[in-house]
Amino acid sequence: MLVGGLLVLLLLAWTAWTLTRLSRLEGRVARAWTALDTQLQRRAGLAEELARDHPAAVGSDRAEYLAAFAADARRPIDGDRELAENALGRELRELPQNLPGVPAALRSDLAGTTTRAALARRFYNDAVRDTRALRRSRISRLLRLHAGRPLPRFFDIEIPLDGAPADHNHAENPAR
């Protein structure tokens, strides 16, 4: 009897604690998504500005593509944001290196925004991973602690973290 009561108490305490964790994680995922969305929107905006105001530096063909991809990233026609962001990212990476005639402020804005978008994507996916790990645990599934909420999705876009002397990810060199 006593043991049974103790077990129920423990289970209740554990449930309350897990719910606190879940709601905290929900907040973290939401904040990380806001950060990622902000940076991606800003990137699309800067790409549009670049295409509109400096078509000569970009090349007029490219400028058209860039404007189209940027618009699609803001409002993906087929609803696939990841695909649209990837297309825009690829287009931005293929721009000429020094962009003659483009103000330094715009160039550094674009570089800074790309870096921050890469960080934000990493942190968002981290938050999603932590949430999914907790939601997957057996007891939280059994008790349906998620209360029918959708599982947060990873946001998989290709956006390299640049500018790092050691920020490439080659594992131990098998040749040695």
Add this chain to the structure above:
Amino acid sequence: MRIGLVCPYQWDVPGGVQYHVRDLARTLRGMGHHVEVLTPAEHEDSPADDFVTFAGRAVPVPYNGSMASLQFGPLSAARVRRWLRDGHFDVVHVHEPAPPSLSLLVCMIAEGPIVATFHTAFVRSKVLAAWGPVVRPWLERISGRIAVSDFARRVQVEHLGGDAVIIPNGVHVAAFADGPTLPGLRRGVDGPTIGFLGRFDEPRKGLPVLLDAMHTVLRRHPGARLLIAGRGDADELTAQIGEDLRASVSLLGELSEEDKGAFLRSVDVYCAPNLLGESFGVILIEALAAGAPIVASDLDAFKRVLEDGAAGVLVRRGDAAALGHALCDLLDDPGRRAELSARGAEVAAGYDWAVLARRILAVYETVVLPGGPPVGADDDPAEELPTAGRRALSSLLRWGDG
């Protein structure tokens, strides 16, 4: 930006993480940010910059093959709460939060954006496999994770369940690049000299291999000298050196920060014969910044810093003959030394604190939402137990509604 840094190791004891936090704090302050540091200290009256707050003493405990600074209890928690509430930080940046330390305590108490830097790369997987799940509920409050190396990142991924961006350790490049040399030891003039720096009584630093290699070096360069700097038992070392080498080896003892720079600017070649267990190798970056050509063993961390041999000569670890020949070849070839020196300066520039602090700021700016509230502290559970219970209950009900 208002930034709160947390160092889990005692401030008045020398150590890599302490230096990292100190240099980061000074660099960010130099850029005009408001930075404060919370750290344990052995002695409350130890001298420190005025932006440092001491959070009491920590008790060293063995953790994962090295020592962690255990710090819990109501006194520490109260100091953490006060520091967080008084600081009004936009972001709190804890260092090495996985061991049971001040950093973990801050993760438990702080409410708001937390960034963490993971330094450890030595892993006893059994310890971490058991410990990781225990601290997970608090580590999952961290919004942005940084690892100082690929190895530190791997610890994250494999044992603590998360990914991290890599931002390496920094050095103040200018402090090593410019300045005097040690008296009577100018590079390229009073030589040839080979430098070694580190705890010479630790076998993993590899000094015995270098001493062995010196026999080879002395056959081809009879005037060559080995300069040994660092802590350790000098008598024991003298006995280890042996009669034949004694005239060619000088012990410099432990060096101050300034003397370390002068030492690295003086030597013709810097040698890092380490056998294992170096997670990063800040000393190599310092040597590169000081323009010293490097011969190092082929540890993964060293290969990374020396760009697989482009910025320094790599030798199979523990191979005294190969080390001796590599040193001789480099001493024979002033052109190659100049080339390595020039490449080294370029590599070191990427590790300058000014560059790295900007990258860390980008992390802060990513986790801090504009207009968000400052970091706060949760309520003291001892005083607020009834509230905590009510809160848990209400979160239970709220969650059910959604």
